[in-house]
Amino acid sequence: MYFLCASNLIVKFADDTTVLGLISNNDETNYRTEVQQLESWCHDNNLVLNTKKTKEIIVDFRKRGHNNHLPLFIGSEAVERVSSFKFLGVTVTEDLSWGNHITSVVRKAQQHLYYLRRLRSAHIPRSLMLNFYNCAISSVLTYGFLVWFPSCTKADQQALQRVVKEAGRIIGTSLPEISNIFPTRCLRRVHSILRDQHHPARHLFHLLPSGRRYRSIQARTSRLANSLYPQAVRLLNSLPPSHGQ
Structure with a gap:
């Protein structure tokens, strides 16, 4: 939040605000309600959402119905729907390809x-x-x-x-080599997560009764299987017992 003061004028700017919604059973109510609440909060705090700079991206891997999403409105203006955008320096696409x-x-x-x-x-x-x-x-x-x-x-x-x-x-x-950097950094991050009792992803790492290996994260798609946390569990399990815990 930035404040620019000029005489008696106070102008507020808020950048990089993100709303995420997980849509289940075609029910977008919670998502659209969250956007309305954000709009109301901004109005109550003397902020105006710039709809022209607001973008919506939909990640939908269903074979049917993925093009049936209704437009999102802020006030009376429709939010532009895009296939990719840059978020915190990383270009994200609607098919989660990189x-x-x-x-x-x-x-x-x-x-x-x-x-x-x-x-x-x-x-x-x-x-x-x-x-x-x-x-x-x-x-x-x-x-x-x-x-x-x-x-x-x-x-x-x-x-x-x-x-x-x-x-x-x-x-x-x-x-x-670029491929050799990932395991080192991944394990460093995972050990940091395991040391943090309050980390939101810590619950993904469950030791098996043997106490030597971690329970694999079930993945129905290769996209999930190749993502960070399933990969991290596989890396942990590939280490000698003294290093994996």
Whole structure:
């Protein structure tokens, strides 16, 4: 929330507000009620929702009826429905594929390779070039990594790895492969969750009676099976007992 004061005028701006709704049995009542409550709250607190900057995206994998959703209104204006949008730096699409996001980050990282080449031309020490790579290239390639990497395609992984390989060639050293970064970061995050008694995802990790392995998360689709938490459980179970707990 930002406040801009000019004389006696106070203008409030609220950015990046998100409403999520899980629709079951074609009943959108709770979702639309939540939007109405948000609109009422904004009105009561002297805020105006900018409908032109508000977007709606629907994730619906049903074979039938996925195009029968009624438009969403804020006041008398209909909210624009989009097939993709950028949320906190990650491009989300209605089919939860990550090709658009990876294309975007690869393009941005390739632009930063130009500056890495300039550093090499200036005979900057390798250690400093590695620092630049970690700060300006690797950080771009792996932003939101745990969310999208498990579900990206082999072609997407290869596109990411080509940038890493080119950066290593410029620096003159071997850099960690993009596929080897995920297990390390995933396990680091999972151990952090297991140490936090109040983490909302902690209930997903149940030790079996043996106390050595975690119960697998059941998944009816490959999309869910390849997502973060099922992958995390499989990684935990692949560790020696002393490291998995």
